[in-house]
Amino acid sequence: MATAKTNEFEKEAIYIADIAKALSHPARIQILKILTEMDVCMCGDIVELLPLAQSTVSQHLKELKRVGLIKGDIDGPKVCYCVNPESLNKAKKEFEIIFNHYTCKGAKSCRTKKK
Amino acid sequence: MATAKTNEFEKEAIYIADIAKALSHPARIQILKILTEMDVCMCGDIVELLPLAQSTVSQHLKELKRVGLIKGDIDGPKVCYCVNPESLNKAKKEFEIIFNHYTCKGAKSCRTKKK
DNA sequence: CTTATCTATCGTATATTTACGATGAACGAT
DNA sequence: ATCGTTCATCGTAAATATACGATAGATAAG
Secondary structure, eight states: OOOOOGGGGGGGHHHHHHHHTTTOHHEEEEEEEEHHHHSBBHHHHHHHSSSHHHHHHHHHHHHHHHHEEEEEEEEEEEEEEOOOOHHHHHHHHHHHHHHHHHHHHOOGGGGGOOO | OSSSSGSSSSSHHHHHHHHHHOOOOOHHHHHHHHHHHHOOBBHHHHHHSSOOOOHHHHHHHHHHHTTTEEEEEEEEEEEEEEHHHHHHHHHHHHHHHHHHHHHHHTOTTTTTEEE
16 A cells, blocks of 8 residues: 555545445455355355455455455354355445445536636 | 466356446436536536546546446537446446345345255 | 646555465364 | 364555645637
């Protein structure tokens, strides 16, 4: 990020950007999909479904956990992952707000200043 | 990205991740907000509202243009930016699909395998 | 033509992300 | 206690992202 100025932006913008960052890799999108479509949700299962090494998948899971979109429960030597419905709903609403805001107000023409 | 494996993922996941990447910086979230709330939408106006240099803002605008969320019309020496309602709506729907999908199906407990 | 304004791009420095193999930690089974 | 399984973390390399100043290009104004 190079001398990040993250804290000089608006709180809401920082939150949305952070969630968006967690969603900004195809592997993490597919992980979310996998976690909701499979009964089992172990790291090993995900590794088999993605073209990535186990350590890389583990890093992606960590990023999704960081923002709270998923959670992992230790179950013996395994870790059982699942989506976190609460935080997913919160993120959903935040994105809805900005998208609705923009699409409702945003159709203003760029060409109003033309001669 | 380090030897990006982007093309080995699902097409839909790649699209959503790409939009999310464009939204993954607070400056770009605020730019979208600014573009819908102001009548004028010149680069210079945005520079005054953000704690960033003009060249940096220009780069953020370029990233938003890359995924089609905004467009810029050349108006003399200025460039008049505005959101692109069509692509914004498309992105909105894609996010809705994945969020609704997850929140409808995703509440499965992680603890079903516990003794 | 010259100057001023506005924006994009270039060059550069630094931070972060992505990816992998190797290793370590935790646990169940033997 | 030892072994195998599962996952996280470490170390590392390469690609991207972020940010800035400097510069170039395009146009309006004079």
